[in-house]
Amino acid sequence: MEFHQPANLDQALALLAADPEARPLAGGATLVAMMNAELVAPSALVSLRGIDELQTIEETAEGGLRIGAMLSHADLAGEARLAGGHYVVRQAAAGIAHPAVRNIGTIGGAVAHGDPSSDLPAALVAADAAIEVTGPSARRAVAAEDFFVDYLTTSLAEGEMVSAILLPAQPEGAVGHYEKFARVHGDYATLSVAVVLAMKSGECSFVRVALGAAGPTPVRVPDAEARLLGSALDAQAVRAASALLIKACDPMDDVRGSAEYRLMLVPRLLARALAAAQEGAP
Amino acid sequence: MIIEETFTVDAPLDHVWECIRDPAFVAPCVPGCQDVEDIGNGAYRAAVKVGIGPIKTMFKLEIEVLEEAPPGFARIATRGQEGTNASRLTAKSELTLSAAGDGETKVHYKSDVQVVGRLAKFGLGIMKKKAKALGAEFAENFRVAAES
Numbered sequence: 001m002e003f004h005q006p007a008n009l010d011q012a013l014a015l016l017a018a019d020p021e022a023r024p025l026a027g028g029a030t031l032v033a034m035m036n037a038e039l040v041a042p043s044a045l046v047s048l049r050g051i052d053e054l055q056t057i058e059e060t061a062e063g064g065l066r067i068g069a070m071l072s073h074a075d076l077a078g079e080a081r082l083a084g085g086h087y088v089v090r091q092a093a094a095g096i097a098h099p100a101v102r103n104i105g106t107i108g109g110a111v112a113h114g115d116p117s118s119d120l121p122a123a124l125v126a127a128d129a130a131i132e133v134t135g136p137s138a139r140r141a142v143a144a145e146d147f148f149v150d151y152l153t154t155s156l157a158e159g160e161m162v163s164a165i166l167l168p169a170q171p172e173g174a175v176g177h178y179e180k181f182a183r184v185h186g187d188y189a190t191l192s193v194a195v196v197l198a199m200k201s202g203e204c205s206f207v208r209v210a211l212g213a214a215g216p217t218p219v220r221v222p223d224a225e226a227r228l229l230g231s232a233l234d235a236q237a238v239r240a241a242s243a244l245l246i247k248a249c250d251p252m253d254d255v256r257g258s259a260e261y262r263l264m265l266v267p268r269l270l271a272r273a274l275a276a277a278q279e280g281a282p
Numbered sequence: 283m284i285i286e287e288t289f290t291v292d293a294p295l296d297h298v299w300e301c302i303r304d305p306a307f308v309a310p311c312v313p314g315c316q317d318v319e320d321i322g323n324g325a326y327r328a329a330v331k332v333g334i335g336p337i338k339t340m341f342k343l344e345i346e347v348l349e350e351a352p353p354g355f356a357r358i359a360t361r362g363q364e365g366t367n368a369s370r371l372t373a374k375s376e377l378t379l380s381a382a383g384d385g386e387t388k389v390h391y392k393s394d395v396q397v398v399g400r401l402a403k404f405g406l407g408i409m410k411k412k413a414k415a416l417g418a419e420f421a422e423n424f425r426v427a428a429e430s
Binding site for chain 2: 023034037038039040113114150151152153216250252253254
């Protein structure tokens with residue numbers, strides 16, 4: 001196996017374009033673990049460690065944030081600019097596994113891996129993020145909702161890689177919360193609920209909800225959000241929204257919980273997430 | 283894990299039975315099936331490529347028809363391995379065909395699949411979803427081929 005350490009993005013993309021079996025190496029938290037288990041055997045690894053433009057987090061002209069693909073979960077967990085509605089991303093990153101994993105794992109790697117049980121995909125869908133994808137000839141932004149296609153499958157084409165995560169400006173007064181339910185601390189979620197919401201005079205004026213570990217991709221149902229909008233986020237509204245969300249879920253049975261159990265968690269975690277987001281509001 | 287599926291083919295029972303018992307007909311309907319070899323006594327060898335995201339592997343399978351009652355029932359045993367024995371698979375399957383009226387045929391199969399090794403470690407939940415998806419793809423391919 002070959003190992004490359006390019007100094008800029010163009011070199012990395014050229015190396016990836018030249019060899020379809022080559023893989024970009026971000027933190028290696030997942031890729032190297034899969035290589036150790038002999039589940040994947042890339043012909044070459046293209047390390048992204050030396051590429052400066054992937055290592056920075058910047059405010060955009062539109063009031064959002066551009067997060068370089070190589071930012072670690074630990075970086076995000078300590079990032080004060082992930083506030084308000086963006087807090088959902090900070091909280092999701094802070095809840096990933098353990099410090100050792102958060103120090104090496106990156107947002108770009110987690111997104112490109114596309115595991116629906118991992119924490120960032122649902123949080124990014126709730127935050128209405130776009131995934132910046134760079135290929136040999138072009139750079140494009142894909143809505144997080146459209147980026148995740150199936151289990152471990154994304155809309156990345158051959159030769160393309162995740163270069164950044166783009167968070168739009170959130171509505172005035174928005175707050176975010178990531179509610180994760182796991183068997184033990186540091187495990188993958190049995191189910192998770194990511195919310196970004198805003199309240200005006202006791203009524204919900206903005207809301208986005210995405211569920212993690214609830215299907216092959218993060219689950220978001222605009223009709224369910226419509227049930228919450230304009231309500232006081234009372235039990236009745238939560239019940240109505242949950243019923244619509246559950247219909248869209250297709251969770252799997254595994255050691256972290258049966259599909260049935262995961263569906264049972266939806267209304268409970270949604271209620272907790274909505275309450276916690278409001279409590280955290282400035 | 284139990285994988286169970288029912289689908290309806292718009293063709294008479296005898297024709298569907300003929301199709302389903304012909305490896306040359308079935309093989310192209312199986313997603314990822316690369317080649318099938320008849321090794322006699324109702325047994326076949328097949329290679330099937332399977333992938334989930336970046337994980338790609340090839341199962342080498344031996345399929346044996348243990349019992350059949352034309353034109354409606356077969357009991358099949360499958361055993362095999364992938365990645366030079368990194369995972370092993372055994373499956374017991376039952377296939378039932380029945381006339382569904384209007385010249386249609388209902389196809390029902392039920393498989394009890396056991397996987398041990400690295401792919402089992404990777405998570406049975408995701409595998410079950412994948413097996414269901416492949417089953418649905420097979421059903422659609424088979425239906426289209428048998429109806430034409």
